[in-house]
Amino acid sequence: MKAAQLLVIALFGALLVYGTSDLPHRGRADNRMHAEVSMSGTPVAGNYYIRNAYRDAKTPNMVTVILGDYRGVDTLGEEVVILTAGLITILVLRRRRDT
Amino acid sequence: MRSPMHSPIVLYGARFLSPYIMLFGLYVIMHGHYSPGGGFQGGALLAASVLLMRLAAGQEVARLQFKDVWAMPLAVLGIAIYFGAGLVGVIAGGYFLDYAHLPLPGVEPAKLRYYGLLIIEVGIGMAVMAILVMIYDNMTLGEDTDE
Numbered sequence: 001m002k003a004a005q006l007l008v009i010a011l012f013g014a015l016l017v018y019g020t021s022d023l024p025h026r027g028r029a030d031n032r033m034h035a036e037v038s039m040s041g042t043p044v045a046g047n048y049y050i051r052n053a054y055r056d057a058k059t060p061n062m063v064t065v066i067l068g069d070y071r072g073v074d075t076l077g078e079e080v081v082i083l084t085a086g087l088i089t090i091l092v093l094r095r096r097r098d099t
Numbered sequence: 100m101r102s103p104m105h106s107p108i109v110l111y112g113a114r115f116l117s118p119y120i121m122l123f124g125l126y127v128i129m130h131g132h133y134s135p136g137g138g139f140q141g142g143a144l145l146a147a148s149v150l151l152m153r154l155a156a157g158q159e160v161a162r163l164q165f166k167d168v169w170a171m172p173l174a175v176l177g178i179a180i181y182f183g184a185g186l187v188g189v190i191a192g193g194y195f196l197d198y199a200h201l202p203l204p205g206v207e208p209a210k211l212r213y214y215g216l217l218i219i220e221v222g223i224g225m226a227v228m229a230i231l232v233m234i235y236d237n238m239t240l241g242e243d244t245d246e
Contacts, residue, residue: 056209056212057209057212057213057216058209058210058212058213059133059212059213059216060132061131061132061133061134061135063135063137064131064132064137064216064220065212065216067137068137068215068216068219068220069196069198069212069215072219073195073196075181075219075223076181076182076185076196079177079178079222079223079226079227082226082227082230083174083175083178083226083230085230085234086170086171086174086229086230086233086234089233089234089237089238090233090237093234093238093240094237094240
């Protein structure tokens with residue numbers, strides 16, 4: 001059993017190494033993720049963010065602008081999810097006084 | 100906690116570290132415009148400083164730093180700050196969460212977005228800190244009082 005587990009882990013690791021050997025090199029200009037037009041022919045949103053984030057919000061940290069301004073409703077939803085998790089702990093984890 | 104270590108070294112170490120972690124959390128929230136960070140990360144750091152005292156000193160002493168009944172109002176207030184910043188934009192004639200319509204006279208729209216981002220980061224930080232503390236408090240409620 002132990003040998004079978006080790007064999008599965010070794011095979012899976014070999015599969016991952018084989019998969020990474022075909023990845024594009026990091027930082028090369030003609031990578032797919034650096035293209036201005038996506039495979040379906042639509043403009044990529046990341047280019048707009050990179051070009052206009054500082055002009056729109058005068059904030060050097062592009063990630064903050066995307067999270068808080070361009071995708072603000074998404075972040076509001078994340079916060080409501082966290083609040084819901086906190087409320088659930090009141091219902092589930094808090095001990096009743098009569099037990 | 101169920102089996103607290105009554106160790107003065109742990110207690111004084113936590114008392115020494117907790118204010119610095121809290122200060123670093125405030126820095127991460129306020130400096131999120133210029134460096135990696137923001138409301139979520141800073142809120143987690145603030146919660147870490149509170150939970151360190153909770154773990155080291157037990158609930159009774161740690162309540163002197165942050166009462167457990169404050170967590171729920173603080174979380175709701177954080178969400179309300181975020182939602183209110185969006186709603187003010189709607190009332191002032193823009194879209195929801197469009198900070199360029201915040202009613203601050205004499206500030207250009209790009210700078211208004213800057214301040215809007217700062218407001219919502221503070222709201223996120225308050226909510227995340229309060230909710231993390233609230234989860235810990237609800238998990239350990241009543242476990243250290245019956246000693």
